[in-house]
Amino acid sequence: MASPLIQLALDSLDFDQTINLATQAAPYVDIFEIGTPCIKYNGINLVKELKARFPDKLILVDLKTMDAGEYEATPFYAAGADICTVLGVSGLATIEGVVKAAKAYNAEAQVDLINVPDKLECARAAAKIGAHIIGVHTGLDAQAAGQTPFADLQDIADLGLNVRISVAGGIKQSTVQQVVKAGADIIVVGAAIYGAPSPADAARSIRNLADGKGTHQRMVIDKIGSVLAATDPSSAEKLTQHLDKAARIFVSGAGRSGLVCKFFAMRLVHSGYDVSVVGEIVTPSIKKGDLLIIISGSGETEQLIAFAKSARKVGASIILISAKGSSTIGDMADGVFQIGTNDQYAKVFGMPMGTVFELSTLFFLEAIISHIIHEKGIPEEVMRTRHANLE
Numbered sequence: 001m002a003s004p005l006i007q008l009a010l011d012s013l014d015f016d017q018t019i020n021l022a023t024q025a026a027p028y029v030d031i032f033e034i035g036t037p038c039i040k041y042n043g044i045n046l047v048k049e050l051k052a053r054f055p056d057k058l059i060l061v062d063l064k065t066m067d068a069g070e071y072e073a074t075p076f077y078a079a080g081a082d083i084c085t086v087l088g089v090s091g092l093a094t095i096e097g098v099v100k101a102a103k104a105y106n107a108e109a110q111v112d113l114i115n116v117p118d119k120l121e122c123a124r125a126a127a128k129i130g131a132h133i134i135g136v137h138t139g140l141d142a143q144a145a146g147q148t149p150f151a152d153l154q155d156i157a158d159l160g161l162n163v164r165i166s167v168a169g170g171i172k173q174s175t176v177q178q179v180v181k182a183g184a185d186i187i188v189v190g191a192a193i194y195g196a197p198s199p200a201d202a203a204r205s206i207r208n209l210a211d212g213k214g215t216h217q218r219m220v221i222d223k224i225g226s227v228l229a230a231t232d233p234s235s236a237e238k239l240t241q242h243l244d245k246a247a248r249i250f251v252s253g254a255g256r257s258g259l260v261c262k263f264f265a266m267r268l269v270h271s272g273y274d275v276s277v278v279g280e281i282v283t284p285s286i287k288k289g290d291l292l293i294i295i296s297g298s299g300e301t302e303q304l305i306a307f308a309k310s311a312r313k314v315g316a317s318i319i320l321i322s323a324k325g326s327s328t329i330g331d332m333a334d335g336v337f338q339i340g341t342n343d344q345y346a347k348v349f350g351m352p353m354g355t356v357f358e359l360s361t362l363f364f365l366e367a368i369i370s371h372i373i374h375e376k377g378i379p380e381e382v383m384r385t386r387h388a389n390l391e
Contacts, residue, residue, distance in 0.1 A: 009190035051080035069097025138169030157183030197230030227340035246291035252278035288315030299327025
C-alpha cells in the first residue's frame with residue numbers, strides 16, 4: 001500500500017508568510033493547498049508563484065466552487081493549478097463543469113463533501129461523472145463543535161469508488177495513523193503544521209507517521225526538538241549572566257525535575273562554579289548574593305515555594321525554569337526561563353506526567369553548559385580534574 005500524500009493547508013492572507021511556510025514544509029509535503037481565504041485575498045498570482053517555486057509539488061486551489069464550475073475553475077487550471085475544489089452541495093451540473101475544466105488541462109477535480117446531507121450518494125454520483133478526488137471535510141466551525149471526519153472517512157472508503165479520498169478536519173500527529181488505516185489517500189494538515197513553533201519539524205513528524213516511520217523514539221525526539229525551538233534563543237546568554245553574578249549557586253527541584261537539577265549541578269561544578277543541591281545534608285545556608293535556581297514545571301510545588309520564600313527573605317536571587325511564564329514561584333523570581341510554550345504541554349501520547357518538560361529542560365540545560373564552556377574556553381581536560389574521584 002502506497003503512503004498517502006500530505007497536503008498542507010496554506011490559510012494565511014499574507015503572501016510572503018504563505019511562501020515562507022511553504023518553503024519550510026516543502027521537503028515533507030506533496031500538495032500545497034491554497035486555502036479559500038488565502039486564494040480570495042491573494043488571487044491567481046499566488047498560484048503562479050507557488051508553481052514556479054515548487055514545480056515538483058501539486059498545487060490545489062480550494063475554490064469551493066458553488067456555481068459556474070467550468071467558468072470559475074478554468075483560469076486557475078490555466079495558471080498551473082493541479083487540483084481545484086467544487087462543493088458537493090453545488091449540484092452535479094456545477095461539479096461536471098469543474099471536471100470538464102480539469103480534463104482540458106490534464107488536471108483533477110475534487111468534490112468537497114462539507115455540509116452535504118447524504119455524503120455517500122454525493123460521492124457515488126461525483127465519481128460517476130468523473131471527479132478524481134472526494135474530499136471528506138469537517139470545517140472549522142464543525143470542529144469547534146467537537147465533530148471529526150473519521151466516521152465519514154471510513155464510510156466513503158468502504159464504497160470502493162475509483163477515486164482518491166482526501167480527509168481534512170483537525171488532523172494532527174496523534175490522529176495521522178488512524179487516518180491512514182481508515183483508507184485516506186490524501187491527508188490534509190493545517191494548524192498542526194502552521195501553528196507549530198517549528199513548522200518544518202511538525203511536517204517531518206507527520207510525514208514519518210504517514211509513512212509508517214513514526215517510532216516512539218522519533219516521536220520523543222521530534223517533541224523535544226519542537227519545544228526547544230520555541231524556547232527563547234537568548235536564554236543561554238541571560239542565564240549565564242545570572243550564574244556569573246552569583247557568589248554561590250543553589251539548585252532545587254522535586255521528583256524527576258530534581259534529578260534534572262543534579263545533572264545541571266554536576267556540570268556547573270565541572271565548569272568551575274560553586275554549587276550546592278538543596279536538601280543534601282552538607283548544603284550550607286543560602287545568603288544574600290547567592291542564586292537559587294528552581295526547576296518546576298508548574299511553579300506551584302509547595303516545598304519549592306517555601307524554598308523561594310526563604311531565599312527571598314535573606315536577599316538571595318531566584319531563577320525559575322518552568323513550563324509556565326506565570327506562577328507563584330515565578331512572581332517571586334528575578335527571572336523566569338520558560339521552556340517551550342504553554343500549549344506544547346497538552347497530553348502527549350507516550351510521554352506522560354511531565355516527561356516533555358523534564359526531558360526538554362535537561363537538553364536545555366545541557367545546551368547552557370555547552371554555551372558556557374565554549375564562551376569561556378574551558379577545556380574538557382580541566383573539567384575532568386573537577387570530576388569526583390572518590391567513586
